[in-house]
Amino acid sequence: MGSEDRKLRLGRRGFLGAAASVLAAAGARADAPDPAITEVQEWARVLGDGVATRPYGKPSQFEKHVVRRDVEWLTASRESSVSFTPLHELDGIITPNGLCFERHHAGIAEIGPQKHRLMVHGLVERPMVFTMAELRRFPGRTNRIYFLECAANSGMEWRGAQLNGCQFTHGMVHNVMYTGLPLKALLDHCGVRTNGKWLLVEGGDASLMTRSIPLDKAMKDCMVAWAMNGEALRPEQGYPLRLLVPGWEGNMWIKWLRRIEIGDQPWHQREETSKYTDLLADGRARRFTWIMDAKSVVTSPSPQAPPAAKGPNVLSGLAWSGRGTIKRVDVTLDGGRNWRPARIDGPVLPLSLVRFYAEFDWSGQELLIQSRAIDETGYVQPTKGELRQVRGVNSIYHNNGIQTWLVRADGQTENVEIS
Amino acid sequence: MSRSRSFALAFATLLAASAPAAAQLLPLGRAAMPAEIAAWDIDVRPDGQGLPAGKGSVKDGERLFLEQCAACHGEFGEGAGRWPPVAGGRGSLKSENPEKTPGSYWPFASTIFDYVRRAMPFGNAQSLGPDDVYAITAFLLFMTDVVGEDFVLSNANFASVKLPNADGFRDDDRETAEKQFWGREPCMKDCKTEVKVLGHARALDVTPGEKKGPKVD
Numbered sequence: 001m002g003s004e005d006r007k008l009r010l011g012r013r014g015f016l017g018a019a020a021s022v023l024a025a026a027g028a029r030a031d032a033p034d035p036a037i038t039e040v041q042e043w044a045r046v047l048g049d050g051v052a053t054r055p056y057g058k059p060s061q062f063e064k065h066v067v068r069r070d071v072e073w074l075t076a077s078r079e080s081s082v083s084f085t086p087l088h089e090l091d092g093i094i095t096p097n098g099l100c101f102e103r104h105h106a107g108i109a110e111i112g113p114q115k116h117r118l119m120v121h122g123l124v125e126r127p128m129v130f131t132m133a134e135l136r137r138f139p140g141r142t143n144r145i146y147f148l149e150c151a152a153n154s155g156m157e158w159r160g161a162q163l164n165g166c167q168f169t170h171g172m173v174h175n176v177m178y179t180g181l182p183l184k185a186l187l188d189h190c191g192v193r194t195n196g197k198w199l200l201v202e203g204g205d206a207s208l209m210t211r212s213i214p215l216d217k218a219m220k221d222c223m224v225a226w227a228m229n230g231e232a233l234r235p236e237q238g239y240p241l242r243l244l245v246p247g248w249e250g251n252m253w254i255k256w257l258r259r260i261e262i263g264d265q266p267w268h269q270r271e272e273t274s275k276y277t278d279l280l281a282d283g284r285a286r287r288f289t290w291i292m293d294a295k296s297v298v299t300s301p302s303p304q305a306p307p308a309a310k311g312p313n314v315l316s317g318l319a320w321s322g323r324g325t326i327k328r329v330d331v332t333l334d335g336g337r338n339w340r341p342a343r344i345d346g347p348v349l350p351l352s353l354v355r356f357y358a359e360f361d362w363s364g365q366e367l368l369i370q371s372r373a374i375d376e377t378g379y380v381q382p383t384k385g386e387l388r389q390v391r392g393v394n395s396i397y398h399n400n401g402i403q404t405w406l407v408r409a410d411g412q413t414e415n416v417e418i419s
Numbered sequence: 420m421s422r423s424r425s426f427a428l429a430f431a432t433l434l435a436a437s438a439p440a441a442a443q444l445l446p447l448g449r450a451a452m453p454a455e456i457a458a459w460d461i462d463v464r465p466d467g468q469g470l471p472a473g474k475g476s477v478k479d480g481e482r483l484f485l486e487q488c489a490a491c492h493g494e495f496g497e498g499a500g501r502w503p504p505v506a507g508g509r510g511s512l513k514s515e516n517p518e519k520t521p522g523s524y525w526p527f528a529s530t531i532f533d534y535v536r537r538a539m540p541f542g543n544a545q546s547l548g549p550d551d552v553y554a555i556t557a558f559l560l561f562m563t564d565v566v567g568e569d570f571v572l573s574n575a576n577f578a579s580v581k582l583p584n585a586d587g588f589r590d591d592d593r594e595t596a597e598k599q600f601w602g603r604e605p606c607m608k609d610c611k612t613e614v615k616v617l618g619h620a621r622a623l624d625v626t627p628g629e630k631k632g633p634k635v636d
Contacts, residue, residue, distance in 0.1 A: 076501035335614035415620035
């Protein structure tokens with residue numbers, strides 16, 4: 001290992017406080033045979049665990065650092081707080097269930113499916129109650145992959161670069177394949193009256209979370225889901241039932257969904273007045289800003305995942321849009337002087353994360369890395385400066401500005417803002 | 420008859436039976452009873468729809484607030500530690516530190532009533548009766564100078580209460596106000612001559628895992 005490499009690894013280790021890298025500890029010399037090959041390793045000699053000793057499989061013991069993390073100073077209590085998806089450690093487009101970011105308003109409700117009920121009432125012909133077993137017997141079950149982004153994702157960055165790591169700056173997003181029913185099937189079953197224009201959706205946790213949703217959206221593509229990535233929803237994600245509101249801010253995706261009321265006006269609940277409204281520079285605020293605009297972030301290199309060595313490297317990142325399908329992602333290594341289209345790989349689906357790559361050769365020069373997403377509506381992800389020009393810095397929500405990572409000559413990577 | 424054949428026949432019968440039933444309701448779910456709807460339907464709209472019968476005074480509200488709310492929200496509603504303030508903040512919305520309280524920001528008094536009733540006190544939600552919620556709402560309105568200290572809030576006079584920032588909101592107008600973000604052909608080559616780093620996250624040093632972040636009060 002060259003001294004430059006070692007420095008990089010040390011830098012990364014010191015920065016993360018992570019366990020010593022196996023490679024760094026091995027200290028193999030370039031001119032000597034690699035003991036990882038020439039010596040018989042423990043795992044190649046003795047028997048490992050048999051089947052069913054791990055009835056629910058977990059990640060390798062060497063992946064213990066890949067976890068959700070929170071920012072202690074951000075909120076008053078962990079029951080009403082957020083933990084962030086470790087985007088820098090993931091690849092592809094699907095977020096593993098146990099790593100999907102959490103946002104709870106009254107902790108994780110643990111609700112047994114036998115005791116869970118879904119009520120539909122208000123301006124309907126037939127107010128009804130459904131059990132989980134009945135929902136599973138409904139015709140028209142469907143599977144869809146959608147991103148869910150908290151409206152406050154990147155909210156700490158309005159006034160400038162603040163947190164070092166895409167987990168913290170962009171980790172309030174996840175992307176999962178859901179199984180459930182189109183909400184339309186349930187609403188049609190109950191018969192929405194002609195004056196029914198809005199839904200109030202409510203969760204069963206101790207915050208009884210509520211949001212108003214226009215009927216058009218509910219009929220278009222909302223779903224009630226009981227499974228994510230092929231297994232039951234995790235309690236943190238609303239087991240046994242959650243609402244999906246594709247492309248719209250995560251707060252509306254009510255977890256532990258227990259009630260849907262149909263009405264003729266919005267309810268102006270706490271989460272759509274005092275929260276999730278976007279305060280502008282003139283002291284007035286936008287409300288009902290439901291759609292998540294196109295956004296992207298480079299997940300590697302990033303402060304928690306600096307480049308491992310000089311030479312060939314793979315830049316990787318995620319892009320998404322609440323208005324449809326991502327059409328193109330551009331990346332720059334020189335702070336926006338020059339851009340090139342990234343290579344999108346894997347499924348390209350509307351209202352889903354897409355994965356992009358850009359291979360590059362790093363000679364050790366300083367890099368200023370950015371990505372820029374363009375969606376099918378022609379929306380081009382703006383710079384943070386452009387966003388601030390129209391919104392000021394008090395919005396908290398809907399910060400989809402272009403992110404910059406500075407890679408220093410020693411490999412340390414930092415969240416910065418540039419001209 | 421073979422098993423699979425009998426299944427196929429039964430399936431065909433089922434299909435035949437359900438085919439004309441397109442207009443008919445599948446036997447899934449049951450009627451929600453009025454008592455069940457009443458138990459869960461506690462939401463309140465700005466026009467007062469959904470308010471329960473009841474009343475509560477500023478005076479009773481002060482007592483309840485000190486007992487049930489002040490530990491987090493502060494005796495004067497100023498907010499303890501990182502817990503949100505529920506009073507003050509008027510005129511702060513354009514400042515560097517906007518304080519979004521019912522008096523400074525919230526558009527509708529119904530939201531106070533609805534939220535306290537469904538989600539407060541934190542950790543003991545839905546423990547307050549309607550009169551308690553009227554009283555606490557009245558006290559919060561008093562703290563924000565919307566009503567006087569002798570005020571008694573009830574379902575009868577609720578609609579008369581207006582919050583100062585009721586007109587401070589407009590519906591999402593991004594598609595017009597930010598239309599410059601659409602349809603641009605982004606520059607790909609020689610887009611800037613100079614790039615300066617304007618700010619570093621490390622200057623603030625608040626990322627968890629590096630060092631302990633500061634407590635922000």
